Amino acid sequence: MSKPRVAIFDFACCEGCQLQIVNLEEELLDLISLVQPVAWREAMSESSDEYDIAIVEGSITRPEDEERVKEIRDRAGILIALGACATIGGINKLKNNFDLDEVKRYVYGKDAEMPHLNTAMTKAVDEVVKVDYKVHGCPINRSEFTYIVRCIALGKEPVIPNYPVCVECKKRENVCRFEYGEICLGPITRAGCNAPCPSAGFWCYGCRGCVDDPNVNAAKDIMEKYGKTVEDLMQKMALFGSGQKTEARE
Amino acid sequence: MNVKKLDRAALDSWVDSLIARQKVYGVQARGERFAFAPLARAEDLRLDYDVTILPPKKYFLPQTEDLVTFKRSGEYDSVLDDEPFVLLGVHPYDMVAVNQMDAIFSSDNYDVHYMTRRKNAAIVVCDVQNASPNVFAGCMGTATVKDGFDVLLTRIGDAWLVDARTEKGAGLLEGVSAPDAGEADLAAREKVWAENVEKLQRHKLNCAPSDIPDLLEKSYGHPVWEERAALCFSCGTCTNVCPTCYCFDVQDDVNWDVETGKRSRTWDSCQLKDFAIVAGDHNFRPNAADRFRHRYYRKGKYVADKIGQIACVGCGRCVTGCVAKIANPVEIYNRLMEDK
Numbered sequence: 001m002s003k004p005r006v007a008i009f010d011f012a013c014c015e016g017c018q019l020q021i022v023n024l025e026e027e028l029l030d031l032i033s034l035v036q037p038v039a040w041r042e043a044m045s046e047s048s049d050e051y052d053i054a055i056v057e058g059s060i061t062r063p064e065d066e067e068r069v070k071e072i073r074d075r076a077g078i079l080i081a082l083g084a085c086a087t088i089g090g091i092n093k094l095k096n097n098f099d100l101d102e103v104k105r106y107v108y109g110k111d112a113e114m115p116h117l118n119t120a121m122t123k124a125v126d127e128v129v130k131v132d133y134k135v136h137g138c139p140i141n142r143s144e145f146t147y148i149v150r151c152i153a154l155g156k157e158p159v160i161p162n163y164p165v166c167v168e169c170k171k172r173e174n175v176c177r178f179e180y181g182e183i184c185l186g187p188i189t190r191a192g193c194n195a196p197c198p199s200a201g202f203w204c205y206g207c208r209g210c211v212d213d214p215n216v217n218a219a220k221d222i223m224e225k226y227g228k229t230v231e232d233l234m235q236k237m238a239l240f241g242s243g244q245k246t247e248a249r250e
Numbered sequence: 251m252n253v254k255k256l257d258r259a260a261l262d263s264w265v266d267s268l269i270a271r272q273k274v275y276g277v278q279a280r281g282e283r284f285a286f287a288p289l290a291r292a293e294d295l296r297l298d299y300d301v302t303i304l305p306p307k308k309y310f311l312p313q314t315e316d317l318v319t320f321k322r323s324g325e326y327d328s329v330l331d332d333e334p335f336v337l338l339g340v341h342p343y344d345m346v347a348v349n350q351m352d353a354i355f356s357s358d359n360y361d362v363h364y365m366t367r368r369k370n371a372a373i374v375v376c377d378v379q380n381a382s383p384n385v386f387a388g389c390m391g392t393a394t395v396k397d398g399f400d401v402l403l404t405r406i407g408d409a410w411l412v413d414a415r416t417e418k419g420a421g422l423l424e425g426v427s428a429p430d431a432g433e434a435d436l437a438a439r440e441k442v443w444a445e446n447v448e449k450l451q452r453h454k455l456n457c458a459p460s461d462i463p464d465l466l467e468k469s470y471g472h473p474v475w476e477e478r479a480a481l482c483f484s485c486g487t488c489t490n491v492c493p494t495c496y497c498f499d500v501q502d503d504v505n506w507d508v509e510t511g512k513r514s515r516t517w518d519s520c521q522l523k524d525f526a527i528v529a530g531d532h533n534f535r536p537n538a539a540d541r542f543r544h545r546y547y548r549k550g551k552y553v554a555d556k557i558g559q560i561a562c563v564g565c566g567r568c569v570t571g572c573v574a575k576i577a578n579p580v581e582i583y584n585r586l587m588e589d590k
Contacts (some may be wrong), residue, residue, distance in 0.1 A: 030506035151506055159501055163522040166485035170571070171313040171517060173303045175281045176487075178573050187483040187573050199284040211484075213523055215538065222574050 004153075007039035008082075009072055011058030011065055012092050016139045017083030018042045024142055031146065034054045034153045051077045053152070056131075058086040059092040060123040067187070073129040078152065081125040082145075084138035084240060088209040089124040090140070093242040096121050104221050112214035122243075133158065138207035138240065161191040161210055162212050165204050169195035178202045183228055184235050188214035251420045253413045253431040253439075259401075261410045264426050265292035266523050270338055275309060276338035277302060297403065300382035301565060303345050305493030306337055307351060308560040310367045314516040317363060317500070323507050330363060331510075334370045336422065339403075342395035343387040343450075345375050347493030353557045354496060372418050373399040379441055381449050384566030385443060386580050388451035390459050392563040394443045406438045452566065453580035456587050459560045462550040469586045470543070478582070479542035481574040486519030488545065488568035488577040494553070494561040495519070520544050546582055570577040 002168075008018060022043055024031060038048040054076035059068055073079055084090035095103050103113040105118060111117060125131050133152070135145050151158035161167070165186035169176075172195055177184035185206035186198060197204050220230050256264065268274050269289060277299045284299035286306055320326040338456070348368075355364040363552060378387075387393045400419030404411045411431050414420040418587035431439075457465065489495040499518040504511035518525060521542070526535040535541050553561035568577040 027506075033323070034508065036429065070366060147503060150506070150508065153508055154504060162524050163519075164483060164485040165516075166483070166487050166573070167490060167519065167522070169488040170304070170487050173308075174284050175303065176571065176573065177285050179570075187485045211523070213484075215483050218483065218574060220483055225575055 003034065003036040004052040005038045005048070005050060006035045006053045006055060007072075007076070008042070008049070008055045009039070009057065009069075010041065011056065011069065011125075012061040013058030013083065013085040013090070015042055015057065017085075017135075017137075019141050020139045020233070021145065024146065027142075027146060031149065035151065049075060051076060053080065054079045055082050056086050056125050058091045059084040060125060060128050061092060061095075061119055063118070063120055066123075068129050069125060069128055078132045079125075079129065080133045080135060080148070081131045082207070083140050084136065084207045086125045087131075087134040087136050088240065088244050089122050089127075089242070090207075091239060092122040093124075093244070094190050095119075096243045097238065112169070124215050127216060128228060134160070135206035136160070136190060137193055138205075144192055144235070163191055164211055165189045165191045165193065165198070165208075167191050168193070169198045169204075172199050174198045181226070183223075183226070183233055185236060185241075188216070206237060209240070209244060251416045252437065253411050254423070254428040255406075255431045255435055256410045256412055256426070256428045258408065258410070260426070260428055261412075262292035264412075264423070265295060265338065265571075267425070268338070268422060271333040273333060274338055275306075275335060286337070291331040291411055293588075295338065297376050297405070298379045299339070300378075300380045301341070301385065301567060301570075303567075305347060305565065305567065306340050307347070307493055307496070309335070309337055309371065310348070310351065310364050311496055311498070311517075312356075313363065314514055315363065316512050316514045320502075320511055320513065322504075322511075328362065330366045330586060331439075332370055334372070336372045336374065336555070338374045339372055339376045340399065340571065341378050341387075341565075342375060342393040342446075343385075343390070343565050344423040344493050345373065345395040345399050346392040346559075347565075348373070348491070349395075350494050350553075350557060350561060350563075351496055351558060352398070354553075356578045357360050357508075361497060372401075372422055374401040374403060375399040377405070377439075378405040379405055379463055381452060382570070384452055384569035384578070385564060385568060386453040386455060387564035388447045388449065388535045388581070389453070389455035390560065390562060390564035393446040393450045404439045404442055405426050406435055408443065409435070410534055411439055440573040450564070453569070453578060456548075456579050456584045459562075461581060463554050464562055465590065466547055466551045466581065466584050468590065470547075472586060472589065474582060474585050475543040476539045478576045479537070479539035481543055481576050482521070483574060484521050484538050484541065486521045486573050487573070489519040489521055490517055491567040491571045492551070493567070494565060520548065542576075546579065549579065550583070 054072045081087045148158045168191045180201045184203035186204040189206045189207040190211050274289045276448040277296045278294050284302045285324050316329040355361040380551050400416045400574045498515040498520045500515045502513050549562045
C-alpha cells in the first residue's frame with residue numbers, strides 16, 4: 001500500500017494548530033510511517049500540488065482565499081479542517097460582529113484602503129467547501145488528531161464526541177465552575193478536549209464549537225438561577241461563538 | 251472479632267500501616283469539595299467529609315479502561331487489573347450502591363473486569379459525620395448499611411469504633427492492639443445510626459421508596475418530563491456522578507502499526523443525545539424529555555424490577571451537579587405523588 005500524500009495549508013490563523021502537529025515530536029516518525037507529507041510550509045521546504053489529503057488550518061477571510069481553498073478542495077480526495085479557525089471560524093469571527101470598514105480602519109489605520117488588506121466576512125472552511133473531517137479546538141488536541149489520522153488510514157469513521165465538555169470534566173472530578181459563581185460554556189460545547197481549561201481552574205471558552213443540538217432555549221432561565229443574564233452569557237460566547245451555526249440533527 | 255475502640259492517634263497509625271502494606275484510596279479535600287484519591291498518609295484522610303464529587307464506583311468501573319488488546323489477525327488478550335487495594339471511608343449510601351453494582355455486574359454477562367477489581371478490594375465504610383447539602387439517604391433506607399463491606403468505622407466523640415465484618419476486614423486489623431468497645435460505646439453507635447437516618451434528609455420523599463415503581467407505572471405521560479427537560483443540557487452530569495449508573499460505550503483504537511490495538515470502554519450516559527443511536531442512524535430517544543424520563547424509570551423501575559431495590563441511594567450528587575437544577579429525584583417523585 002503506498003502512503004497517502006498529505007498537504008497542510010494555512011489560512012487566517014496563528015498556525016498554532018500546525019505547531020501542535022510539529023509538537024508530536026517522537027510521534028512524528030509514527031505519523032510519517034502512515035502518511036507522506038508533500039507540502040507543509042511550517043515544517044518543510046519542498047512543496048507539491050499532488051496530494052490525496054489536504055489539511056486546512058485557518059478561517060477564510062478574503063475573496064482570494066475562497067478561490068484558493070476551492071482549488072485545494074478540487075485537488076484533494078479528503079479535506080480535513082484543522083483547529084477552531086477552520087472548523088467554526090474561531091476568534092476571527094469576532095470581526096463579523098462589526099462593520100467591515102470600521103474593522104479595517106481600526107486594525108490598519110491609514111493603510112486600511114490598500115488592496116492587499118481587503119477583507120470579507122470570516123467563514124469557517126465548511127462554509128466555502130465540503131469538509132470531510134474536523135479536528136476541533138484552539139489549539140487542537142494532539143491525541144485526537146493522531147486518532148483521526150489512524151482512523152483515516154484504516155478506512156474507519158472516527159468517533160468524535162457530540163456531547164458537552166461536562167462529561168469529560170465530571171470524569172476528571174472537577175468542581176463545577178458554576179459552583180464558583182462563574183459562567184462556563186462546558187454545557188453547550190463539544191467535548192473531545194478532555195476538559196483542560198476547567199481542570200486548570202478556568203471556565204470553558206467553547207473553542208470546540210457547540211454540540212450539534214445545544215439547548216440554547218434554556219439559557220435565560222438557567223442564567224437567572226445563577227443571578228446572571230443572557231447578555232453575560234453572550235459576552236462569554238463572543239470569543240469563539242460569534243456567528244456560529246449549529247447543526248441540529250433530528 | 252469484637253468491635254475495637256481506637257483514639258485518633260491509634261486510628262492514624264493503623265491507616266499509615268495499611269498504606270505501608272498496600273495501595274490505599276481514601277477521601278481527601280479537593281478544592282472546597284472532596285474526592286477519593288490515592289492516600290499517601292493518614293493525616294490527609296478526611297473522614298469528616300460530606301460527600302465526594304464522584305462516587306467510589308470509579309475504582310471498580312473506571313472512567314475509561316482497556317478491556318482487550320488485539321491484533322487485526324484476530325488474536326486478543328483480556329486486560330485485567332488485579333492489584334489489591336483498600337478503599338477507605340466509603341459512606342453507607344455509596345456502599346449500598348456498590349452492592350447494587352455487584353448484583354448487576356455478577357449476573358447475566360459476568361463482567362470479569364469489574365469483578366476482578368471488586369474481589370481485590372477491601373472496603374472500609376465510615377458512618378456519616380456531616381450531611382451534604384442535598385443528601386436524602388435517610389429517605390431511601392441507605393443512611394446505614396449492613397453488609398458488603400469489610401470494616402465499619404463509626405466516630406463516637408473523640409474515639410473511633412472499628413468493626414471488622416469479614417475475614418478480609420479482620421486481616422486489615424491484624425496487629426492493631428486496642429481495647430474492645432464497651433456496652434456504652436455500642437449503644438452510642440446505635441444512636442449515631444438512628445440520628446443519621448434523620449440527619450440525612452435534606453430533601454423529604456413523601457412516599458416509601460418501595461412505592462416508586464408503581465408510581466412510575468402510572469406516570470409515563472405526566473407533563474413533568476417535558477416541563478423539566480426544557481432546561482436540560484443533556485450533559486450527562488446526573489448519571490456520571492451517580493453511584494448506581496453503570497452504562498458504558500466501547501470503542502477500538504489501533505496503534506501506529508495499524509496492526510495491533512486495544513478495545514476500551516468509557517462511561518456513557520442515557521442523557522446524551524447520541525446514546526440511543528442504533529444502526530441506520532435511528533435514535534429511539536431523540537428528545538431531551540425522553541431521555542430525562544428514562545433516567546427516572548431506570549432508577550425507579552427498570553433496575554428495581556431486576557434487583558428488587560430502587561437504584562437511587564439518596565447521595566444527592568445529581569442534585570448538586572446539575573447546572574440547570576432539574577435533576578432532584580425527590581422533587582420529581584413528590585410531584586408525581588401529588589398528581590397521582
